[in-house]
Amino acid sequence: xxxxxxxxxxxxxxxxxxxxxxxxxxxxxxxxxxxxxxxxxxxxxxxxxxxxxxxxxxxxxxxxxxxxxxxxxxxxxxxxxxxxxxxxxxxxxxxxxxxxxxxxxxxxxxx
Amino acid sequence: xxxxxxxxxxxxxxxxxxxxxxxxxxxxxxxxxxxxxxxxxxxxxxxxxxxxxxxxxxxxxxxxxxxxxxxxxxxxxxxxxxxxxxxxxxxxxxxxxxxxxxxxxxxxxxxxxx
Numbered sequence: 001x002x003x004x005x006x007x008x009x010x011x012x013x014x015x016x017x018x019x020x021x022x023x024x025x026x027x028x029x030x031x032x033x034x035x036x037x038x039x040x041x042x043x044x045x046x047x048x049x050x051x052x053x054x055x056x057x058x059x060x061x062x063x064x065x066x067x068x069x070x071x072x073x074x075x076x077x078x079x080x081x082x083x084x085x086x087x088x089x090x091x092x093x094x095x096x097x098x099x100x101x102x103x104x105x106x107x108x109x110x111x
Numbered sequence: 112x113x114x115x116x117x118x119x120x121x122x123x124x125x126x127x128x129x130x131x132x133x134x135x136x137x138x139x140x141x142x143x144x145x146x147x148x149x150x151x152x153x154x155x156x157x158x159x160x161x162x163x164x165x166x167x168x169x170x171x172x173x174x175x176x177x178x179x180x181x182x183x184x185x186x187x188x189x190x191x192x193x194x195x196x197x198x199x200x201x202x203x204x205x206x207x208x209x210x211x212x213x214x215x216x217x218x219x220x221x222x223x224x225x
Binding site for chain 1: 114142144148152153154155156159169201203205207212213214215216218219221
């Protein structure tokens, strides 16, 4: 099946700092999503971004489908940004509309 | 988006017992899924819940252990049968809406098996 690799696995940020999270995938996809799992376990949809660039407040994401990677940018980080960020993809071929998840980026923002 | 509710939100169960988790969506959906997240791990797909027919299970998951029902477009249940401490996880319902390719997740059911 498709492989999804996220880096870095762990990240500690000072409040106000910027960061970039990366997601590499091994095959072409027709769906790519970024989620934030807060400390209570809730998965929050951040971006649906199989290609191109999107921005939502302090967060933005870029997917370069031809090179099989996606980036999530966090600017001016806040303590509420802490949690795990997951990249999930649905392969174009044989995916059967099933999302495959990476192992996540654990982010801790300290005041 | 969709409003997805799950019941119960958490439970503590004895080994050997079974627990049924309910998932209700406020919109018409095309697909419903059940995921498991073991402590400190990523999400793993258990099965796709099919309306009016048997669920489609992923490798490593079987119907006898995780029976699933989906009687209509907006409701599904997952049962965790004959539980052991290794079943302690968060179980999440997920849906895709009609006309959308984006997937949404419920709040999860946090299960602890003693």
